[in-house]
Amino acid sequence: MTTTTIASGATLDLSTYRLNAVGDISNAGSITSSTGAVLHHPTDYIRFSDASGSTVNSLTNGDSLYVTVKDPSRNLNGSMVETVLVNATSSALAGSDSETLTLSETSASSGIFRNASAFPIGGVTIAMTENGTFELISDGVGHTTYLDAYDVSDSSSTSVALTYTQPVSEPEPAPRVDRGGGALSSGGGGGAIQTFFPPTL
Numbered sequence: 001m002t003t004t005t006i007a008s009g010a011t012l013d014l015s016t017y018r019l020n021a022v023g024d025i026s027n028a029g030s031i032t033s034s035t036g037a038v039l040h041h042p043t044d045y046i047r048f049s050d051a052s053g054s055t056v057n058s059l060t061n062g063d064s065l066y067v068t069v070k071d072p073s074r075n076l077n078g079s080m081v082e083t084v085l086v087n088a089t090s091s092a093l094a095g096s097d098s099e100t101l102t103l104s105e106t107s108a109s110s111g112i113f114r115n116a117s118a119f120p121i122g123g124v125t126i127a128m129t130e131n132g133t134f135e136l137i138s139d140g141v142g143h144t145t146y147l148d149a150y151d152v153s154d155s156s157s158t159s160v161a162l163t164y165t166q167p168v169s170e171p172e173p174a175p176r177v178d179r180g181g182g183a184l185s186s187g188g189g190g191g192a193i194q195t196f197f198p199p200t201l
Contacts (some may be wrong), residue, residue: 025072028109043156044070046146058161061123065134069146072111081105084113086146094140094162095127136164
């Protein structure tokens with residue numbers, strides 16, 4: 001398959017035309033356009049991944065969420081790291097969360113995008129949308145969708161299994177008994193409860 005190559009220092013000017021790149025795009029220079037122009041190259045892939053870009057097939061609360069997209073047509077400037085947006089959602093059973101992630105190019109001319117910072121996955125009773133944490137209330141399915149902002153015909157999505165792990169509750173503090181005639185006390189959010197005993201003879 002033919003590769004569209006733009007060398008360092010060179011410019012591909014699309015003007016108002018549509019270019020269908022059937023092969024790969026290698027851009028170390030720049031791609032410019034005017035209103036109406038489209039650089040069409042189907043997204044190579046979108047995946048739930050780890051921090052290095054390897055595919056993950058399941059996620060649970062306590063994990064970190066990463067999304068990786070390869071779309072060389074969004075590498076318009078081969079000397080600058082660019083960004084794209086994706087949406088990550090969970091099924092109704094898992095809590096119907098919806099979060100927007102910003103993915104940055106892994107290098108100035110890679111055409112591969114991933115969130116640079118770990119996106120936390122939390123376990124909650126009620127999931128809140130767009131709060132910076134991907135929240136689960138139960139097992140379910142996660143989805144992520146990518147839409148090329150410059151080419152509405154280019155979109156891709158994928159899914160991942162979500163597993164909810166019940167958070168471990170902290171034990172209640174043990175009562176403390178003063179055998180010298182003091183108090184039995186138990187701490188709690190509503191203040192201490194005290195019961196007095198006579199001194200031991």
